[in-house]
Amino acid sequence: MSLDRLFALENFGIKLGLQNMQTLCAALGHPERRFASLHVAGTNGKGSVTAVTHCALLAEGLRAARYVSPHLVDLSERFVIGHSPVDAATLQQTADDVLGVVDRLKSNGTLTVTPTFFEVTTAMAFEMFSRAGVEAAVIEVGLGGRFDATNVITPAAGAITTIGMDHQQHLGSTIAAIAREKAGIIKSGVPIVIGDLPPDARAVVHAVAADQGASVVEAHDGVRADVTMEDGRARVTLDTPAGHYGPLTLSLRGAHQVSNAIVATRLLETARGRGVHVSARAIEQALASTEWPARLELLTLEGGRRVLIDAAHNPDGARALADYLRRWHPEKPTLVISVMRDKDLDEILATLVPVTSTVIATHAPSPRAIPEGELARRIADLQAQLGREVAVTTIADPETAVSAALERASTVCVAGSIFLAGAVRDALNRRAILHDSQP
Numbered sequence: 384m385s386l387d388r389l390f391a392l393e394n395f396g397i398k399l400g401l402q403n404m405q406t407l408c409a410a411l412g413h414p415e416r417r418f419a420s421l422h423v424a425g426t427n428g429k430g431s432v433t434a435v436t437h438c439a440l441l442a443e444g445l446r447a448a449r450y451v452s453p454h455l456v457d458l459s460e461r462f463v464i465g466h467s468p469v470d471a472a473t474l475q476q477t478a479d480d481v482l483g484v485v486d487r488l489k490s491n492g493t494l495t496v497t498p499t500f501f502e503v504t505t506a507m508a509f510e511m512f513s514r515a516g517v518e519a520a521v522i523e524v525g526l527g528g529r530f531d532a533t534n535v536i537t538p539a540a541g542a543i544t545t546i547g548m549d550h551q552q553h554l555g556s557t558i559a560a561i562a563r564e565k566a567g568i569i570k571s572g573v574p575i576v577i578g579d580l581p582p583d584a585r586a587v588v589h590a591v592a593a594d595q596g597a598s599v600v601e602a603h604d605g606v607r608a609d610v611t612m613e614d615g616r617a618r619v620t621l622d623t624p625a626g627h628y629g630p631l632t633l634s635l636r637g638a639h640q641v642s643n644a645i646v647a648t649r650l651l652e653t654a655r656g657r658g659v660h661v662s663a664r665a666i667e668q669a670l671a672s673t674e675w676p677a678r679l680e681l682l683t684l685e686g687g688r689r690v691l692i693d694a695a696h697n698p699d700g701a702r703a704l705a706d707y708l709r710r711w712h713p714e715k716p717t718l719v720i721s722v723m724r725d726k727d728l729d730e731i732l733a734t735l736v737p738v739t740s741t742v743i744a745t746h747a748p749s750p751r752a753i754p755e756g757e758l759a760r761r762i763a764d765l766q767a768q769l770g771r772e773v774a775v776t777t778i779a780d781p782e783t784a785v786s787a788a789l790e791r792a793s794t795v796c797v798a799g800s801i802f803l804a805g806a807v808r809d810a811l812n813r814r815a816i817l818h819d820s821q822p
Contacts, residue, residue, distance in 0.1 A: 425544030455805030529567020
């Protein structure tokens, strides 16, 4: 029943602020202080950087964990200790214990506001990692940074991967405002690694870091990257100010993963001087072997048909996907798409529709998803601006939509929402036809 209570907290929505988390962590005995941590923020790429960094910690032989959000299918995906998500019994017991502490704090008046779903799951992550004797954990920021529930940690080092337009209703309507929120993860004296940021964002991050007395590591400065693309994956040799890596083939698809690989590498190099030592060998192993589902994940089905699943859900993510499709799928696959109401729909559509042949508008399993009929109308309205007509149909059920798409084309692209990606991937998995295509 505690998991039912936990999911019910989603009704409280998003609440930015740290008071609840600080109170809850104190009542739990500050589990977040019992392991070294690395903190990763960014508009796009933070999940990939988190996954690669965690994989490197494991390759070094550390007892390592990662906390990410949201999950694709099952809540346990958010909490990975070692190589696997936590088991159901651990998840249930930790939910019981943390919600029990919440009840006590509310009854004695210490907590006056009910914690949100994300606050409780974040506290659960810290508690699970502490109980498991984790040595180091990679903690992905949920939303923004400054007031994100994860921001109660003091990490060995942090990273900001990219900064673009997303979640404007919470983070602000300009790149500088969004950068200010993400730069909120910077702590006094804690080095921060930054990716290739827009000038306005870069200036904000440097200003915040200066105020905090934190050094800034520009991930790409002093790095030589020799890159060739092979079947959608980058073959790279990296020379950084601290090491040499490769040649190796990145396990994650897309040219944009080169930048993510550089950020992850520089984060791990930076952490060496802060008590988290990871060798070049372990970094190379992670770059070549990290798995990160639903991020340009190409699945082969019976008969050689293929489904490319990508969680692209904002303009920058859509551009990365479009670049990949333009280079590696000139046949223009059928697009199965669903988008949440709070996203820049027109920009996403304007980016993806030109690199696909036909479109099926569907409805991801979320109350925030735009109804498929409305989505189809928006696509039709946009066609005049694009100067190109594309066939658009509506199928509400994502699994049925993908099946219909596969009757039309040998390659199908599923994108627009992580909720859609999770639903489709789960459906394919249940049909036992999910196999990653190798280069």
